[in-house]
Amino acid sequence: MSEEKKPVQNSSCLSGTGVTKIFGMGKEKTVAVDHVDFQFREGEIVSIVGESGSGKTTLSKMLLGLISVTEGEICFQGKPRDIKGYRKKKEYWKGIQAIFQDPFSSFNVFYKIDQVLLDCIKMRGGARLPYEKKVEMMTEACRFVNLKFEELTNKYPFELSGGQMQRLMIARIFLLKPAILLADEPTSMIDACSRATILDMLLKLRDETNMTIIFITHDIGLAFYISDSIYIMEHGKFVESGTAEAVILNPKAAYTKRLINDVPKIHEEWDLSTV
Amino acid sequence: MKNQIRQIFHSPKFTVGFIIFAALLVLTVFYPLIVTNDPLEMVGQGNFFKPGTYISVSEAVNTNPYTLNLNASSSRLEQNLSMEERMAMADWLNQFAGISSKEMDVTDAGGLVSLWKDHYDSASEQKGLIAARKKYFSRLDKKITGLLEDTDVLLAEKNQETGEVSVKKTIPSTSYVNVKDVGSRRVFILGTDNFGRDVLTELVAAIKTSLKIGFIAGLIATTIGLSLGLIAGYLGGIIDDFILFITNLFTVIPSFILLILISYSIGKNARGVMMVAIIIGLTSWTWTTRSVRSQVISLRNRDHVNLSKLSGHSLFRIILTDILPYIASYVVMALILQISSGILAEAQLSMIGLGPATTTVSTLGLMMNWAMSYSAHLNGDWWAYFPVIISIALISFSLNLMNTGLDQIFNPQLRE
Numbered sequence A: 001m002s003e004e005k006k007p008v009q010n011s012s013c014l015s016g017t018g019v020t021k022i023f024g025m026g027k028e029k030t031v032a033v034d035h036v037d038f039q040f041r042e043g044e045i046v047s048i049v050g051e052s053g054s055g056k057t058t059l060s061k062m063l064l065g066l067i068s069v070t071e072g073e074i075c076f077q078g079k080p081r082d083i084k085g086y087r088k089k090k091e092y093w094k095g096i097q098a099i100f101q102d103p104f105s106s107f108n109v110f111y112k113i114d115q116v117l118l119d120c121i122k123m124r125g126g127a128r129l130p131y132e133k134k135v136e137m138m139t140e141a142c143r144f145v146n147l148k149f150e151e152l153t154n155k156y157p158f159e160l161s162g163g164q165m166q167r168l169m170i171a172r173i174f175l176l177k178p179a180i181l182l183a184d185e186p187t188s189m190i191d192a193c194s195r196a197t198i199l200d201m202l203l204k205l206r207d208e209t210n211m212t213i214i215f216i217t218h219d220i221g222l223a224f225y226i227s228d229s230i231y232i233m234e235h236g237k238f239v240e241s242g243t244a245e246a247v248i249l250n251p252k253a254a255y256t257k258r259l260i261n262d263v264p265k266i267h268e269e270w271d272l273s274t275v
Numbered sequence B: 001m002k003n004q005i006r007q008i009f010h011s012p013k014f015t016v017g018f019i020i021f022a023a024l025l026v027l028t029v030f031y032p033l034i035v036t037n038d039p040l041e042m043v044g045q046g047n048f049f050k051p052g053t054y055i056s057v058s059e060a061v062n063t064n065p066y067t068l069n070l071n072a073s074s075s076r077l078e079q080n081l082s083m084e085e086r087m088a089m090a091d092w093l094n095q096f097a098g099i100s101s102k103e104m105d106v107t108d109a110g111g112l113v114s115l116w117k118d119h120y121d122s123a124s125e126q127k128g129l130i131a132a133r134k135k136y137f138s139r140l141d142k143k144i145t146g147l148l149e150d151t152d153v154l155l156a157e158k159n160q161e162t163g164e165v166s167v168k169k170t171i172p173s174t175s176y177v178n179v180k181d182v183g184s185r186r187v188f189i190l191g192t193d194n195f196g197r198d199v200l201t202e203l204v205a206a207i208k209t210s211l212k213i214g215f216i217a218g219l220i221a222t223t224i225g226l227s228l229g230l231i232a233g234y235l236g237g238i239i240d241d242f243i244l245f246i247t248n249l250f251t252v253i254p255s256f257i258l259l260i261l262i263s264y265s266i267g268k269n270a271r272g273v274m275m276v277a278i279i280i281g282l283t284s285w286t287w288t289t290r291s292v293r294s295q296v297i298s299l300r301n302r303d304h305v306n307l308s309k310l311s312g313h314s315l316f317r318i319i320l321t322d323i324l325p326y327i328a329s330y331v332v333m334a335l336i337l338q339i340s341s342g343i344l345a346e347a348q349l350s351m352i353g354l355g356p357a358t359t360t361v362s363t364l365g366l367m368m369n370w371a372m373s374y375s376a377h378l379n380g381d382w383w384a385y386f387p388v389i390i391s392i393a394l395i396s397f398s399l400n401l402m403n404t405g406l407d408q409i410f411n412p413q414l415r416e
Ligand SMILES: Nc1ncnc2c1ncn2[C@@H]1O[C@H](COP(=O)(O)OP(=O)(O)OP(=O)(O)O)[C@@H](O)[C@H]1O
Pocket: A023, A024, A030, A031, A032, A050, A051, A052, A053, A054, A055, A056, A057, A058, A059, A101, B301
């Protein structure tokens, strides 16, 4: 896969300097994200790798504008990001979307699945389309992630399996086609076989729409497999960053080396064989 | 939804509470259809008539009698000899007639009296008894003799002209009337109160008004508490601080004191049932606000809310569809508790004379207040206050039981 990677020269779509998030105050203060600098380019696949609790989800929520930034600045398409007020936020979210880490808590359990997908169509300005057309779009989106819309329609989220929910989340992205996608461990509950297919789907989507994908994962092997550049996160800080090859084949930080060594043997062989 | 309701009724606590509450509701709806009397009609002249069937004496006299060969005196004895008197008789017989207590049975008045008649002699010496005690026994003897007498009752008529009295009718002690033949009769299942009103009818009306007060107060408190809690919890920031400040202000002053002050200051004339309900509602929303607020805070950062934001939903829609349904069960429980505490608050207010100042309706609190101010509790007129206490307890018990049942269903930690 890595041989196919295009050289990255596109313009920056999302960047940040000194971005920090501190939860709580006084003694109970947690520095979840600690002065991180980054620059994500258009059409790039970026992986943020780090162990549990390192602040990956917190960073992605800040990038999405769902939680406030304690300190630092985020630039969106070259300009300082301005998302004050409901209207600006709504506009911002047309361009940046997410797949959340825990599919079980990602859906409103009181509404049918159809509603989630219909909202996406509406967001893309398709509110007035005839219902048959909408069904067609939803069916296509579901097919994209190996789901059958006929089986899902009129069901509630809690009637689905974790993997089905995650795939539904991806179907959402297919309908929305945002410029930037923040995927927080989007395939953690999908079996290895479908995982490869779905990741390929995401990559295909990237090729079609030149979507920037920010991929958050524990799995450094997976990150290497799909991404152009990798950021390694430890205790809220980026300890290492660069192109996938540079980071994995030539790790500098001790933490990165440890992460690479923790990858199971079969993985390692597979990793090396792809070089 | 259907599933959830089925689940709710699987909880024995909720079901028992619901049945009690529903029974009370049914009572307040159907009783007035059957007994159409004005619940506040002052039927009795004088206060606190005992529970029972009251039949017209003059009509009974004029009703066709039946002769029953019953020894009326024995039932009279049973009715009129108190346990204390029977014990005294047994003591006397034991002491001065040498009858062992095994041979006597104080529960059988007839047997005891026949022994007494055989052995008692007021002229006997009765060693060791003080004079007062001797007199007591001779009085008792006279009473028994009176009770045993079976003389006919004479009805006399006065001649208008001569003024002479002549016997019109003799009523032998063996003559009876069937209560059903007497047209003028009234059953007071729970007697009458200090104003001579039928307690049961009044009580049913009172339960209805009190439930109404509870509902109105509960709805007001829950609406205010819910709206403020939702706004404060979801928006956060300055608005949250401001709402929290007001809530704390209301919490620092105990709401009951506030209730008393407001009730007192608006004066007696303005204090109708509706007004009292509104005042109770306006002073009791604080804890609903607090708990709704904390629930909302724990919800507002959940991913389903985030997803809703990312889907471009408006603030109002998010609160309505992504927050409210998740706390709905909780709000229902809060409402139930508010209703229950509203009813109690009315009872407390009325007990100290600050309840609805009205003569047109009764409430549970007012009934308590009337019974207490006429010392029903000191005179043993239990029917005037005991059923009221039971009603308050039942309402409050059933509502709390429903609440605990719901809590166990919606709060998985409490599930056994
Ligand atoms: N809302 C919050 N309030 C307080 N602390 C928080 C909050 N959210 C996250 N944290 C803390 O911030 C730190 C980083 O959390 P975060 O969820 O970003 O980790 P993560 O890298 O996504 O971990 P994982 O791989 O397990 O998902 C943790 O120590 C966590 O306890």
